[in-house]
Amino acid sequence: MATQDEVFKKIVSHAKEYGFVFQSSEIYDGLSAVYDYGQNGVELKNNIKRYWWDSMTLLNENIVGIDSAIFMHPTIWKASGHVDAFNDPLIDNRDSKKRYRADVLIEDYLAKIDEKIDKEVAKARKRFGDSFDEAVFCSTNPRVLENVAKRDAVHERFANALNDNNLEELRQIILDCEIVCPISGTRNWTDVRQFNLMFKTEMGSTADGAMGVYLRPETAQGIFVNYLNVQKTGRMRIPFGIAQIGKAFRNEIVARQFIFRMREFEQMEMQFFVRPGQELEWFGKWKETRMRWHKALGLGDWKYRYHDHDKLAHYANAATDIEFEMPFGFKEVEGIHSRTNFDLSQHEKFSGKKIQYFDPELNESYTPYVIETSIGVDRMFLTVLCSSYEEQELEGGDKRVVLHLPAALAPVKCAVMPLVRKDGLPEKAREIVNELRFDFTTRYDEKDSIGKRYRRQDAIGTPFCITVDHQTLEDNTVTLRRRDTMEQSRVNVADLHKIIHDEVSINSLLRKLS
Numbered sequence: 001m002a003t004q005d006e007v008f009k010k011i012v013s014h015a016k017e018y019g020f021v022f023q024s025s026e027i028y029d030g031l032s033a034v035y036d037y038g039q040n041g042v043e044l045k046n047n048i049k050r051y052w053w054d055s056m057t058l059l060n061e062n063i064v065g066i067d068s069a070i071f072m073h074p075t076i077w078k079a080s081g082h083v084d085a086f087n088d089p090l091i092d093n094r095d096s097k098k099r100y101r102a103d104v105l106i107e108d109y110l111a112k113i114d115e116k117i118d119k120e121v122a123k124a125r126k127r128f129g130d131s132f133d134e135a136v137f138c139s140t141n142p143r144v145l146e147n148v149a150k151r152d153a154v155h156e157r158f159a160n161a162l163n164d165n166n167l168e169e170l171r172q173i174i175l176d177c178e179i180v181c182p183i184s185g186t187r188n189w190t191d192v193r194q195f196n197l198m199f200k201t202e203m204g205s206t207a208d209g210a211m212g213v214y215l216r217p218e219t220a221q222g223i224f225v226n227y228l229n230v231q232k233t234g235r236m237r238i239p240f241g242i243a244q245i246g247k248a249f250r251n252e253i254v255a256r257q258f259i260f261r262m263r264e265f266e267q268m269e270m271q272f273f274v275r276p277g278q279e280l281e282w283f284g285k286w287k288e289t290r291m292r293w294h295k296a297l298g299l300g301d302w303k304y305r306y307h308d309h310d311k312l313a314h315y316a317n318a319a320t321d322i323e324f325e326m327p328f329g330f331k332e333v334e335g336i337h338s339r340t341n342f343d344l345s346q347h348e349k350f351s352g353k354k355i356q357y358f359d360p361e362l363n364e365s366y367t368p369y370v371i372e373t374s375i376g377v378d379r380m381f382l383t384v385l386c387s388s389y390e391e392q393e394l395e396g397g398d399k400r401v402v403l404h405l406p407a408a409l410a411p412v413k414c415a416v417m418p419l420v421r422k423d424g425l426p427e428k429a430r431e432i433v434n435e436l437r438f439d440f441t442t443r444y445d446e447k448d449s450i451g452k453r454y455r456r457q458d459a460i461g462t463p464f465c466i467t468v469d470h471q472t473l474e475d476n477t478v479t480l481r482r483r484d485t486m487e488q489s490r491v492n493v494a495d496l497h498k499i500i501h502d503e504v505s506i507n508s509l510l511r512k513l514s
C-alpha cells in the first residue's frame, strides 16, 4: 500500500500531467508557491466558484456580490490592523539554513502527540474488541494519561505565548520540547522574529511622488469599505451579506504542500452584517450552513471537522475552522469568524466617515456586527482533487486512474466518441457534440482504441462518455458509459440532454442545500 505521502506526490504529478495545475514560470525553473491552472484546472476552479457564488447570491435574498479592486488606499491596511499585526513568527535553523513558522513547528509537535494517543486507543480497541470502552481506557491507561498531560501543558504554554505575543517563550517551547529541524535534525535555532506577510509595491511614477500600496492579503476589506455603498444603493436591511471572490496575496514564510499554501491565491469571502448582540446566533447558523455546503459535494462526511480557535484574532469574539482530511492530515479549508464591529469601527475612525446603520425596527443607529465566512478557492480545489483521486485495479488485471469528481464540478461533462473513424460515425458524433455543447463542456475524441479514450476521460473525471456506433445510424441510440461504475447502457440521443443535465448541473447541488 502506498503511504499518504506517496499518494500526495501522485496527485501532484497527475494534476500536472492532465492539465489541472502547473508550476508558475516552469520553463524558468519555477516561482516558489505560485501556480497556474491549466485547461482542466481552470474549469474545475470556475465550477467551484460558481457553486459558492450561487449558494450565496441565489439562495439568499439578502446576500449580494461585489468585485472590488486589489489595490486599495494604504490607510485601509493601517485601519484593519494588517500593517501592525499581520505577522507570522519565523525561526531559522542555523545548520540547514531552512526557515520555519515557529507556531507551525509547535502545532506539528502537538499533532504528533495526538497521533500517539490515537494509536494507543486503536491498538486497545483491536485487543479488547466489542467490550472496549474508550472513555474508561483514556482515563486509566498510564501512557495515554502521560501523553494527554504532556500535550495539555505544551498547549497551554503555546496558547499563552501566542496571546501575549511572547516570541522568546515560543522559542523556549521549541527548545523544551526538543523539536528538531526536519532537514538537519539539529536544535540549532535562531531567535523567533515577526515577519509581515503583506507584499508592498508603488503606485504612480516617482516624479509625482509614488505612493506605497499593498497587494491585498484578504478580500474582506474591499467589502467593509464598500459597506455603505452597497447598503445604500441596494437599500439593504440588516441582516444582509456581501459576497466577493478575488485574488489575495501573502508572502508566506514557508510555502509547502502544493497549492495548499500559496503566495498568490484566491478567496471566496462573505461578510454578513447583523445587529449587535445577535452575532453569536448568526455565527452558529453560518457554521452549520457552510458545513452543509461542503458535505453536499459528497466527498465523505467523515473527512470534515470543526476546529474552534483558542487564540482569537484581535478583532474576533468567536472563530472556527472547517478542516478537511488531506493526505497530510486535517487542515483548514475555511474560516468562520465573528469579527464584531471591529473593521467598520476602525474604518469609521480612520476615514472620518460615519458608517452606521439606522435600524427602523429599533429606531436607533449602530455599527453592525459581522460574521465572516472565508474559504480559499485553491484549498477547496485541493480537497476536491485529493478526495477524488483513485487508482483502481480492474478485473483482468487492468488498471485505471479515475477522478471521482462531483459531477457538477467536473471540468468536462461528457465526451463523444465515434467507435471507428469511418462510415459516417465521426459526422454523427459531431452532430451530437454540436447539440450538447450549448449546455455542457463537451469533448470530441476519435483517437486510439475506445478503451484508451475511456481512460483519458476517467483521468480528468468526465462523468459521461457517449459512444457512437453503426447501430446509432440505424436507430439513433448511443452507448452511455458512466465514469464511476463503468456501467454502459443504450440510450436514445434525444434523451441525452436530460440524463446529463440531471446529474451535472450546479442546480442539483444547490437543491441539496435549500
Ligand code: ATP
Pocket (backbone or CB within 6 Å): 250, 252, 259, 260, 261, 262, 263, 265, 266, 267, 332, 333, 334, 335, 374, 375, 376, 377, 378, 379, 380
Ligand atoms: P493558515 O492558518 O493556514 O495560514 P489563515 O487562518 O491565515 O490560514 P485566513 O486568513 O482565515 O487563513 O484565510 C481564509 C482562507 O483563505 C483559509 O481558510 C484558506 O482556505 C485560504 N488561505 C489563506 N492563506 C492561504 C494561502 N497562503 N494559500 C492558499 N489559501 C490560503
